[in-house]
Amino acid sequence: MPWSRGGSNDAGNLVVACSTCNIEKSDRTPEEMGWHTLPIKRVPKLVKQPKASDPNWMQFASQSELEDLGRLAVEVEEIKTAQSLDLRDRGKIRARCIRRMRRLKGKS
Incomplete structure (x- = not known):
């Protein structure tokens, strides 16, 4: 589940992708994109940050x-x-593009 849709940022929920693919993926899951991901074999240990x-x-x-x-x-x-504002705006742009795409498909 993408972070923008309430998903967590733990290693099991992250998808490693180049910037081009990450932008294309947007707020969709790999399954929604038709991607097949490989399981994570090893999660790198991170330095524990002190709590404020x-x-x-x-x-x-x-x-x-x-x-x-x-x-x-x-x-x-x-x-x-x-x-948050960027995600909202990107969602609006995406919705407009989808509506435009559907209108154009209906005309052909």
Whole structure:
């Protein structure tokens, strides 16, 4: 299930694709695209990020680092908002194109 449709970002739900294929895939599943994916054999281990609520590391942050963390949190929210708007706009464009395609198919 694509992230834009409520799917998770765990390794079992991710599809590795080049940027061209990823754009073509958009918010569809590989099955909806007619793609056959290979199972993931090994999930790379990621470095565990400390939680912002964990005081064990934040107590060592300088004032400028704390300000940077606050700025980054704001930037993340702005990016999430922009992505949401982008997905909404892409969905509208896609719907218009599909309607146009169907109208043209009906004329032929």
